[in-house]
Structures are given as C-alpha cells and as structure tokens.
Amino acid sequence: xxxxxxxxxxxxxxxxLQDAAFVFAEPAEDEITFEGEVLRSTIAFESxxxxxxRLVTPTRVAAxxxxxxxxxxxxxxxxxxxxxxxxxxxxxxxGGAFITRYFGTQVPSQLGLPVTDLVATPLPxxxxxxxxxxxxxxxxxxxxxxxxxxxxxx
Amino acid sequence: xxxxxxQGREGKMGLQMLVVDDSPVTRKMVRRAIGLCxxxxxxxxxxxxxxxxxxxxxxxxxxxxxxxxxxxVMNGVELVERMARDPGLAAIPVVIVATPMSEERxxxxxxxxxxxxxxxxxxxxxLRDVVVQILGxxxxxxx
Numbered sequence: 001x002x003x004x005x006x007x008x009x010x011x012x013x014x015x016x017l018q019d020a021a022f023v024f025a026e027p028a029e030d031e032i033t034f035e036g037e038v039l040r041s042t043i044a045f046e047s048x049x050x051x052x053x054r055l056v057t058p059t060r061v062a063a064x065x066x067x068x069x070x071x072x073x074x075x076x077x078x079x080x081x082x083x084x085x086x087x088x089x090x091x092x093x094x095g096g097a098f099i100t101r102y103f104g105t106q107v108p109s110q111l112g113l114p115v116t117d118l119v120a121t122p123l124p125x126x127x128x129x130x131x132x133x134x135x136x137x138x139x140x141x142x143x144x145x146x147x148x149x150x151x152x153x154x
Numbered sequence: 155x156x157x158x159x160x161q162g163r164e165g166k167m168g169l170q171m172l173v174v175d176d177s178p179v180t181r182k183m184v185r186r187a188i189g190l191c192x193x194x195x196x197x198x199x200x201x202x203x204x205x206x207x208x209x210x211x212x213x214x215x216x217x218x219x220x221x222x223x224x225x226x227v228m229n230g231v232e233l234v235e236r237m238a239r240d241p242g243l244a245a246i247p248v249v250i251v252a253t254p255m256s257e258e259r260x261x262x263x264x265x266x267x268x269x270x271x272x273x274x275x276x277x278x279x280x281l282r283d284v285v286v287q288i289l290g291x292x293x294x295x296x297x
Contacts, residue, residue: 019275
C-alpha cells in the first residue's frame with residue numbers, strides 16, 4: 001500500500017464539501033494562514049492502520065457550510081449556531097470517504113466520533129503524515145490534515 | 155409497546171418516520187431530503203442516539219427508521235440488533251444512513267436486520283428510491 005498523498009486528501013475534501021455542503025474548493029496555490037479563532041475538528045479511525053484526520057475551518061466557513069447543508073441563508077443566526085455541528089458532520093463524511101478510498105472496502109474499518117473545538121491561532125504544530133490546503137471560491141482557507149500511524153513491518 | 159405501533163401504516167395517512175442521528179445538522183438535512191423527495195410523510199420524529207430512538211419507538215407509531223451508525227450512548231448497530239430482537243419492533247424497517255463504510259460492515263448490518271444502506275451524502279431521489287423499494291410505491295409516494 002502506497003503512502004497517502006495530499007492529492008488524495010484534496011480530492012476527498014473537495015468532493016465532500018461539494019456533495020455534502022455545496023461548497024467549492026480548489027487546492028491552494030499559495031500558503032494558507034488562519035487568523036483569529038478557528039474550528040478544529042478531529043476524528044480518529046481504525047483500519048489496516050490507525051490514525052486521525054483534522055479539519056481546520058474559519059468560523060465564517062463553518063457558518064456557510066451549515067447554511068448550505070440546512071438550506072438557510074448564511075446570515076440566519078442558526079447558520080452560525082450550527083457551524084460546529086456542521087463541520088463535525090463534514091469531517092465524519094470525509095472520514096468515511098477517506099478510509100474506504102485509501103484502505104478499500106474489503107477490510108474492516110471503524111470511525112470514532114468527531115470532536116470539534118474553537119481554538120485560537122496560530123495553531124500548535126501537530127504531527128501529520130500529509131495535508132491538503134484548499135481555498136473556497138470566497139478565498140477562505142480550509143485545511144485537512146492526516147496523522148497516520150506507522151504501518152506493520154514488512 | 156402496543157401491537158398497533160409495530161403493525162405498519164394500514165389505514166393511516168402518510169408515513170411516520172424516525173430520524174436517528176447524533177448530529178442536529180444531519181437530522182435537519184435528512185428532514186429536508188424527506189421533504190424534497192416526494193414521499194407522503196405525515197410526521198418526522200427525531201432521536202439523537204439509539205437509546206432515544208427506542209424511547210421514541212415505544213411512544214409513537216413509526217413506519218420507517220433512518221439511522222446513523224456512529225453515535226454516542228447507543229450506536230446504530232446496537233439499535234438494529236435490539237429492534238430485531240423485539241417482536242414489537244422487528245417488522246419496522248431500518249435504513250442505515252451513514253458515512254461510507256466497508257462492504258463487510260454493510261453486510262453485517264444487513265444480516266443483523268437493517269433493510270438498506272444509504273451512504274452520506276445522498277440525494278433526495280436516492281432516499282425516495284430506497285423507501286419505495288422497501289415499502290412499495292403505493293405506500294410511500296404521492297402519485
């Protein structure tokens with residue numbers, strides 16, 4: 001099994017954002033940075049190898065995702081209040097898409113429950129195997145990081 | 155639970171559906187999909203996990219359950235298993251609405267008693283197709 005790539009993460013993130021939240025994102029051509037507080041969502045998984053996925057989104061993006069998922073206007077107060085839950089659900093779907101795409105559908109896999117926190121930037125450096133930095137049409141950044149445990153010895 | 159609650163919807167107008175998911179956003183999304191897909195629905199109940207779903211099933215007539223797998227307190231697998239063991243609930247079809255998962259896990263869920271699996275994200279038409287497949291066109295859809 002080859003190591004996962006940023007391209008794989010970009011594909012999964014882009015497709016899930018598009019299909020589940022009607023938000024369009026492209027790989028960032030420049031370095032992305034986050035300012036203020038952001039939502040950082042983490043989901044653990046077990047499969048051939050264990051690990052975790054982390055999704056970082058500005059709170060404005062979370063509200064946009066929630067609004068699109070719920071079919072309400074982004075200025076609706078509910079969009080902001082549901083942003084955290086929306087990001088958690090997006091990462092949940094990303095987790096399922098990633099493990100079935102990377103490990104395949106023939107091996108047992110298990111997702112944990114997503115945990116989403118409001119955190120201040122700059123974000124602490126976390127161990128990661130690879131990452132996908134993307135920008136939405138609005139220019140807002142989103143980041144998906146993969147922390148994959150070492151594989152079994154050959 | 156009463157005998158009527160598990161007997162399906164003969165003589166009733168519109169489906170009684172139960173959406174089980176720990177994410178309030180997802181529950182609302184599923185509600186929205188139900189509203190868009192052309193099913194004849196009288197009422198949509200909600201539960202945040204399997205235990206809450208069993209409480210709802212004990213107090214409401216439900217024709218179809220749409221349940222997530224990955225939930226705290228009681229997950230969807232245990233919900234399906236408990237419903238399958240309960241003579242009053244075993245006849246109520248459960249559709250698993252969850253993130254993509256391994257074929258082995260899907261097969262195990264279907265063996266346990268789930269009637270179908272719908273991967274998130276899904277289109278309203280896909281939900282309609284699954285419900286019609288389970289309940290039949292006369293029972294589920296505006297004509």
